[in-house]
Amino acid sequence: MATGNLASVVVAVDGSEESMNALRWALDNLRLRPDGELAVLHVQPPPNIAAGLNPAPIPFGGPSGVEVPAFTQAIEAHQRRITQAILEHALKICSEKNVEVKTEVVVGDPKEKICEVAANRKADLLVMGCRAIGPLQRVFLGSVSNYCINHVGCPVVVIKGT
Secondary structure (H helix, E strand, O other): OOOOOEEEEEEEOOOOHHHHHHHHHHHHHOOEEEEEEEEEEEEEOOHHHHHOOOOOOOOOOOOOOOOOHHHHHHHHHHHHHHHHHHHHHHHHHHHHOOOOOEEEEEEOOHHHHHHHHHHHOOOOEEEEEEOOOOHHHHHHHOOHHHHHHHHOOOOEEEEEOO
């Protein structure tokens, strides 16, 4: 599928091997214009989503809705370490193929942010992996790749997992 007309390609990566396989596919199969850019995108969930919980209210009439800064900072620091490990792995794959890429990290809902970044970069193509989740999980969790296929303004290549 080599082409020389692609000016901007976005490859979305997360901690899954499927996303790294999507990156490998893009590096092996796509050819960009000489002034083209391949962007490796990682979307970091906001701390409250990553934690999956909110601190309980302080009992016995204490203030409610109080954030625990140390807890939030610890989650954010852990997420930064995860993001760094994911990007280092992606950059290692790129360097093995002698391809220079740009990296971008955004915070938010992956479905929405991937589409937003693709639009902002005026992407000619979005490449992403797809985990092999079952139909029941898909109903409750949704599928990031399915959402992107239906909401992004450019063609999407999805590299399926097994």
